Amino acid sequence: xxxxxRNSVSYxxxxxxxxxxxxxxxxxxxxxxxxxxxxCFSPLLANSMPLMVSEGGQISMPILRxxxxxxxxxxxxxxxxxxxxxxxxxxSTKAAITASSALIALLVGLAILSPPKTIxxxxxxxxxxxxxxxxxxxxxIPYSPSDYLRDFGDNSLKAPMVSVEQFHLMGTxxxxxxxASRMVHASRVALSIGFIATGISMIIGIIIGGQMGYFAGRxxxxxxxxxxxxEAIPVLFLLLAFVAFxxxxxxxxxxxxxxxxxxGYARYIRAEFLKLRKQDYVQAAIASGLxxxxxLFRHMLPNGIAPVLVVASFGVAAAILTEAxxxxxxxxxxxxxxxxxxxxEAVKSSVFNWWMAVFPGGAIFLTVFSYNLMGEAxxxxxxxxxxxxxxxxx
Amino acid sequence: xSLLSVQNLHTYLDSARQTVKAVDGVSFSINRGETFCLxxxxxxxxSICALSIxxxxxxxxxxxxxxxxxxxxxxxxxxxxxxxxxxxxxxxxDDALRxxxxxxxxxxxxxxxxxxxxxxxxxxxxxxxxxxxxxxxSEASIKAQAIEALEQVQIKSAASRFNDYPHxxxxxxxxRVMIAMALACKPDLLIADEPTTALDVTVQAEILxxxxxxxxxxxxxxxxxxxxxxxxxxxxNQVGVMQNGKLVEQGATSDVLNTPQHAYTRQLxxxxxxxxxxxxxxxxxxxxxxxxxxxxxxxxxxFPIRTGLFRRVTDHLKAVDGVDLSIRKGSIMALxxxxxxxxxxxxxxxxxxxxxxxxxxxxxxxxxVGLTAAQLRPIRPRMQIAFxxxxxSLNPRLQIVTTLTEPMKAHGIxxxxxxxxxxxxxxxxxxxxxxxxxxxxxxxxxxxxxxRIGLARALVTNPEFIVCDEITSALDVSVQAEVLQLLLEIxxxxxxxxxxxxxxxxxxxxxxxxxxxxxxxxxxxxGTTAQVCGNPQNTYTQQLLKAVPRLNLS
Numbered sequence: 032x033x034x035x036x037r038n039s040v041s042y043x044x045x046x047x048x049x050x051x052x053x054x055x056x057x058x059x060x061x062x063x064x065x066x067x068x069x070x071c072f073s074p075l076l077a078n079s080m081p082l083m084v085s086e087g088g089q090i091s092m093p094i095l096r097x098x099x100x101x102x103x104x105x106x107x108x109x110x111x112x113x114x115x116x117x118x119x120x121x122x123s124t125k126a127a128i129t130a131s132s133a134l135i136a137l138l139v140g141l142a143i144l145s146p147p148k149t150i151x152x153x154x155x156x157x158x159x160x161x162x163x164x165x166x167x168x169x170x171x172i173p174y175s176p177s178d179y180l181r182d183f184g185d186n187s188l189k190a191p192m193v194s195v196e197q198f199h200l201m202g203t204x205x206x207x208x209x210x211a212s213r214m215v216h217a218s219r220v221a222l223s224i225g226f227i228a229t230g231i232s233m234i235i236g237i238i239i240g241g242q243m244g245y246f247a248g249r250x251x252x253x254x255x256x257x258x259x260x261x262e263a264i265p266v267l268f269l270l271l272a273f274v275a276f277x278x279x280x281x282x283x284x285x286x287x288x289x290x291x292x293x294x295g296y297a298r299y300i301r302a303e304f305l306k307l308r309k310q311d312y313v314q315a316a317i318a319s320g321l322x323x324x325x326x327l328f329r330h331m332l333p334n335g336i337a338p339v340l341v342v343a344s345f346g347v348a349a350a351i352l353t354e355a356x357x358x359x360x361x362x363x364x365x366x367x368x369x370x371x372x373x374x375x376e377a378v379k380s381s382v383f384n385w386w387m388a389v390f391p392g393g394a395i396f397l398t399v400f401s402y403n404l405m406g407e408a409x410x411x412x413x414x415x416x417x418x419x420x421x422x423x424x425x
Numbered sequence: 426x427s428l429l430s431v432q433n434l435h436t437y438l439d440s441a442r443q444t445v446k447a448v449d450g451v452s453f454s455i456n457r458g459e460t461f462c463l464x465x466x467x468x469x470x471x472s473i474c475a476l477s478i479x480x481x482x483x484x485x486x487x488x489x490x491x492x493x494x495x496x497x498x499x500x501x502x503x504x505x506x507x508x509x510x511x512x513x514x515x516x517x518x519d520d521a522l523r524x525x526x527x528x529x530x531x532x533x534x535x536x537x538x539x540x541x542x543x544x545x546x547x548x549x550x551x552x553x554x555x556x557x558x559x560x561x562x563s564e565a566s567i568k569a570q571a572i573e574a575l576e577q578v579q580i581k582s583a584a585s586r587f588n589d590y591p592h593x594x595x596x597x598x599x600x601r602v603m604i605a606m607a608l609a610c611k612p613d614l615l616i617a618d619e620p621t622t623a624l625d626v627t628v629q630a631e632i633l634x635x636x637x638x639x640x641x642x643x644x645x646x647x648x649x650x651x652x653x654x655x656x657x658x659x660x661x662n663q664v665g666v667m668q669n670g671k672l673v674e675q676g677a678t679s680d681v682l683n684t685p686q687h688a689y690t691r692q693l694x695x696x697x698x699x700x701x702x703x704x705x706x707x708x709x710x711x712x713x714x715x716x717x718x719x720x721x722x723x724x725x726x727x728f729p730i731r732t733g734l735f736r737r738v739t740d741h742l743k744a745v746d747g748v749d750l751s752i753r754k755g756s757i758m759a760l761x762x763x764x765x766x767x768x769x770x771x772x773x774x775x776x777x778x779x780x781x782x783x784x785x786x787x788x789x790x791x792x793x794v795g796l797t798a799a800q801l802r803p804i805r806p807r808m809q810i811a812f813x814x815x816x817x818s819l820n821p822r823l824q825i826v827t828t829l830t831e832p833m834k835a836h837g838i839x840x841x842x843x844x845x846x847x848x849x850x851x852x853x854x855x856x857x858x859x860x861x862x863x864x865x866x867x868x869x870x871x872x873x874x875x876x877r878i879g880l881a882r883a884l885v886t887n888p889e890f891i892v893c894d895e896i897t898s899a900l901d902v903s904v905q906a907e908v909l910q911l912l913l914e915i916x917x918x919x920x921x922x923x924x925x926x927x928x929x930x931x932x933x934x935x936x937x938x939x940x941x942x943x944x945x946x947x948x949x950x951x952g953t954t955a956q957v958c959g960n961p962q963n964t965y966t967q968q969l970l971k972a973v974p975r976l977n978l979s
Contacts, residue, residue, distance in 0.1 A: 310817050311812035311813075311814060311817045311818040312817065312818055312819050312820040312828075314773075314778055314810070314812070315810060315812065315818065315879070315882060315883075316820075316831075317778060317805075318776055318778060318805060318808075318809055318810045319805060319806070319809070319831070319832035319835065319882070319886060320801070320802040320803070320804075320805025320806055320832070320835060320836060320886075321831060321832060321835045322802075322835060323798075325831065325835070329823075329831075330820050330823075333822040334820065334821065334822055
């Protein structure tokens with residue numbers, strides 16, 4: 032550090048720039064950013080309806096009618112985050128701006144947008160075939176995930192890229208819908224379940240574990256018993272039970288995975304804090320009369336977060352895998368396609384259709400791998416002595 | 426002819442980017458029955474030098490571009506060919522080296538807690554070395570020899586302790602076992618790398634005596650590595666002073682200590698607390714009638730010992746057991762004692778970092794015992810602490826600027842951030858560090874600099890009382906001297922009151938106005954430093970003072 036870095040870079044941004052200086056973390060980040068882009072823009076990337084048509088000289092965008100408030104929020108979120116990426120604002124302000132604009136978009140969307148419940152996908156192709164459009168702009172993948180393409184006859188289980196006129200990049204599944212389109216739309220579930228479930232468990236785990244470690248004694252004893260109770264809960268069976276009672280909603284999955292998964296984080300943070308509270312600099316912070324919040328979150332947490340970050344990267348991966356497992360068992364969320372349920376379909380068929388297993392399986396693998404790469408890099412970056420090595424996969 | 430002669434030894438250590446010349450052209454020789462002391466500050470290459478002699482450095486990293494280490498060794502011992510041969514240890518094959526290591530050259534290390542293997546009994550560890558070098562001996566006779574070795578280092582009832590594990594022994598006993606292991610094979614040369622640095626002074630005195638006794642019995646040569654000139658004066662026949670991998674001065678001990686030739690040797694000797702100029706302390710007037718800043722009455726800190734299924738409290742560890750103290754404004758009180766006597770706990774209990782079991786601590790007129798954390802917070806800036814270990818005393822994640830300004834912010838000192846930075850710069854200057862250090866992280870500093878930053882952190886809240894917990898024990902003598910002089914200056918400028926916790930009597934004599942001697946949680950003697958150190962009344966104090974290795978210059 033030289034004098035020039037005087038208007039000191041905030042801790043978080045320094046760590047992040049350190050972590051992503053190596054190629055390992057960059058590969059991981061690239062994949063996750065691509066995934067995030069695909070997830071946010073999935074209705075524009077894979078859809079049966081044209082993005083833009085000219086009907087008798089009148090230009091219209093049929094896709095807009097079918098956008099939901101959720102789609103709008105995600106698109107706004109991604110664009111705002113991208114715009115703020117390089118601005119010299121504080122990380123916390125950036126996060127606040129992004130979150131508030133996404134919230135506004137969601138509210139506006141709920142007020143204005145009202146997508147029809149049922150969509151007849153065939154109508155667009157029929158209209159195009161009948162020549163009622165002067166020209167049309169189709170999305171890169173011109174099929175919706177739940178468009179079974181009945182008008183094409185028996186379209187099921189076609190291998191990738193067999194015919195030129197009905198081009199399916201990744202083939203079709205047993206119902207006849209396009210695998211590539213389903214892959215694109217499934218990325219939403221994968222990303223959000225990983226982030227949100229892990230976020231919930233990390234926050235709960237850090238708060239409970241941190242206090243257990245810092246106050247120790249009786250608080251610690253009670254806390255550890257609660258941790259043990261939560262560790263005894265078989266998450267998969269709890270999820271199965273909830274799915275049976277409350278329906279197959281992706282949000283319920285996230286919350287249950289999050290609320291049951293914090294015990295690991297709490298244990299790690301507790302162990303670190305028990306060690307750290309006897310460190311001289313923590314004692315010095317207490318002796319200086321700093322407020323408890325600063326002692327816990329400024330002096331102790333950054334020094335104890337490293338193992339939690341590593342666990343969190345595995346946690347994201349594990350949450351994605353849990354969802355995939357549930358979907359594979361046929362109990363996943365119904366409202367959207369998911370990689371796990373696609374894998375499930377791959378094994379249902381009597382013959383092995385490689386394209387139905389390889390693409391979703393590969394996507395799960397790549398995503399889990401990316402999170403692990405980033406977790407490793409973050410762990411190294413949090414430690415100043417190791418930060419030179421950050422990103423180098425050792 | 427000398428037993429070991431080191432000629433122009435070079436040891437280079439290669440790291441990924443650079444080559445460190447750890448030992449850079451060192452020559453000396455040791456005769457049988459003689460002790461050669463290598464003395465120098467940390468990083469001067471004295472340990473690397475010793476490890477080069479016994480060839481324990483990792484082969485991939487260390488290299489010896491030139492030089493030789495000649496050692497008298499007869500490879501065919503016991504055969505008719507009794508002529509003594511000389512071998513160059515640097516050029517020797519591994520097989521031959523293995524025969525020399527342990528049998529002819531033995532080594533003892535600094536840290537008694539980690540240099541014994543915790544999963545083997547001490548007897549087994551000695552037996553293993555003996556079996557290796559004397560495969561011809563029977564098991565019974567090896568065991569007898571091992572017990573003899575333990576008796577030789579004055580371990581009481583050695584036969585019954587044969588099966589004890591390292592954790593059942595105290596630090597001093599472990600170091601004795603290490604010596605017994607090293608001496609079991611009757612080596613010609615013993616390399617001792619700071620063998621007493623981690624021990625208390627009374628234990629150190631015993632171990633040093635023991636080593637002298639054993640040397641006169643066996644006639645072995647000792648290469649003794651230390652940083653303590655007191656130990657040098659007591660042990661050495663010959664002494665070599667190392668600086669940056671070079672031997673800057675060597676000669677007979679009395680010559681080097683009394684009439685040092687090299688500037689560095691003079692500088693080192695001048696930094697020894699006994700020799701530090703007391704100019705500052707004389708100007709600081711010690712006022713007998715000053716009001717007391719800290720008064721401690723019957724303070725007890727007991728830690729419960731819980732046993733059994735229901736974790737019932739069966740006994741207490743009495744770390745501090747009924748202590749009365751009063752520290753007058755503007756004075757420095759030294760708290761002396763050996764490790765485990767409760768001196769650190771007392772310091773922390775005064776600051777309410779440790780909850781006292783009973784008793785009273787007053788800062789001025791304010792009673793501190795029994796206050797809640799929230800009630801204590803506004804009082805905290807008035808009393809501060811500086812720590813021993815420079816590695817762990819600063820938060821590694823925070824820039825120095827944050828470490829220094831955060832306490833000010835918490836207590837509303839300074840109007841805004843810039844004002845606080847200005848104050849931090851002033852304090853940094855006071856501890857003789859420059860302004861741009863503010864924007865660095867702790868790992869970029871040396872130990873001495875970190876201790877200064879630790880002091881600066883204690884000073885930013887304008888305290889009236891600071892507990893200094895062994896702040897110089899981890900530092901080299903010259904750095905220690907700087908920090909001590911700095912402390913005296915700051916004390917004078919700010920009219921500070923200090924409680925200086927230490928085990929180093931020389932530092933006490935240099936620094937303090939009053940001295941308190943602690944043993945097993947109780948104060949055994951207190952009074953002005955001149956009284957306590959000059960004319961000790963208590964037998965423990967006498968013992969303690971007698972054990973201190975003195976640098977007696979004629």
